[in-house]
Amino acid sequence: MPKEINTSKLLRLKRYEQPPPDYFEDFLFEFRRRQRAELLRRSTREILWDRILSMAPNFRVPQLAYAAIVALAVAASVLIVSQKSPGGNSLAAAKTESFQPALTLTSSKPVTISDTLPAAARAGGSVSSHYVLQSRPVSNEQPLSF
Amino acid sequence: MEEAPQTPDAELVARTQAGDPEAFDELVVRYSPRLYGLVYHMTSNHEDTNDLLQDVFAKAFRSIKGFQGKSSFYTWMHSIAVNMSINFLKKRGRRLTMSLDDVDAGVQNDAEFIEATTGSDPSHAANLRELQQRLNEAMQKLSHEHRAVVTMFDIQGMPHAEIAKILGISEGTIRSRLFYAHRQLQNSLEEFIKR
Numbered sequence: 001m002p003k004e005i006n007t008s009k010l011l012r013l014k015r016y017e018q019p020p021p022d023y024f025e026d027f028l029f030e031f032r033r034r035q036r037a038e039l040l041r042r043s044t045r046e047i048l049w050d051r052i053l054s055m056a057p058n059f060r061v062p063q064l065a066y067a068a069i070v071a072l073a074v075a076a077s078v079l080i081v082s083q084k085s086p087g088g089n090s091l092a093a094a095k096t097e098s099f100q101p102a103l104t105l106t107s108s109k110p111v112t113i114s115d116t117l118p119a120a121a122r123a124g125g126s127v128s129s130h131y132v133l134q135s136r137p138v139s140n141e142q143p144l145s146f
Numbered sequence: 147m148e149e150a151p152q153t154p155d156a157e158l159v160a161r162t163q164a165g166d167p168e169a170f171d172e173l174v175v176r177y178s179p180r181l182y183g184l185v186y187h188m189t190s191n192h193e194d195t196n197d198l199l200q201d202v203f204a205k206a207f208r209s210i211k212g213f214q215g216k217s218s219f220y221t222w223m224h225s226i227a228v229n230m231s232i233n234f235l236k237k238r239g240r241r242l243t244m245s246l247d248d249v250d251a252g253v254q255n256d257a258e259f260i261e262a263t264t265g266s267d268p269s270h271a272a273n274l275r276e277l278q279q280r281l282n283e284a285m286q287k288l289s290h291e292h293r294a295v296v297t298m299f300d301i302q303g304m305p306h307a308e309i310a311k312i313l314g315i316s317e318g319t320i321r322s323r324l325f326y327a328h329r330q331l332q333n334s335l336e337e338f339i340k341r
Contacts (some may be wrong), residue, residue, distance in 0.1 A: 007328055007331050007332050007335060008300055008328075010277070010281055010335060011281070011296065011300035011301055011331070012300065012301065013277065013281070014187060014278075014281055014285075014301045015183070015301055015302075017186065017187075017278065018183075019182065019192060023182075024175070024178050024179060024182075027174075027178055027182075027196070027199070027200075028171060028174055028175060028178070030200065031171075031174055031200060031203055031204075032171070034200055034204065035167075035204065035207070038204065050208050051211070053209070053212075
């Protein structure tokens, strides 16, 4: 395939495209000058950020992958926060709505004992009011014995 | 008189990591000619190459503390140069500015050049400028990724395995890209080759 040989030969000729001989000496000088200028120009925060980046492992991960990971993390955070907030708020709202106190200080309606009884007792109407003394007088307590 | 043995890259890297900037200067001197060729053949422009190569070494210097020696410094530097060149070309878009004034005069004595420019019929001899222009135009028609592979393999003479390490892809992919790129270059240079 003479054509292929010619293509390779032609490409090899590009090796001769070189800068002037003293270019590389000037290049090093220019590199040092730029480095000094950069150090003077850059803020501490930028230098710190560069150090952090240079310490990070050098994975071959596309930059989009990093962006995707960050986006996922943000989305997950938003989801978690939104699940907590509306759920909690709605529960509180529901509680507020369902709670209607039988006794209020501003109520104009006269309050009876039955109003303070549980709903089941009020519905049945057969439960009579009674009081139970759940504690005993101190003098009735059993003396400690070992 | 024998030349003093060259300090290994790993030692210069370690000294740079320990805070010796002169060690990095030595790495710059050592790698700039080779990386210049790589970046230049990707961009086809000397001014862009100069700026880009400065940025490549600046980035390497900033990141060298994170270099753990898992690959050779040679591979690491070439990876930075190729990635930055591809990013630059993506930003530059299709603007093509060639600078073809600095060609080494040695090419005119090169047997391959004489053969390529005269061919079987001396009446069809092309001048150096035209040949360079054709080559650069053909190269610019390749995608950035294909151009990188052609530059490293055909122009710089790197083996497939080394290119695969630098680009982080398999040798099979390198061969496939080379095959496709050569076919494209042949089509672009067909008229010139036939003359």
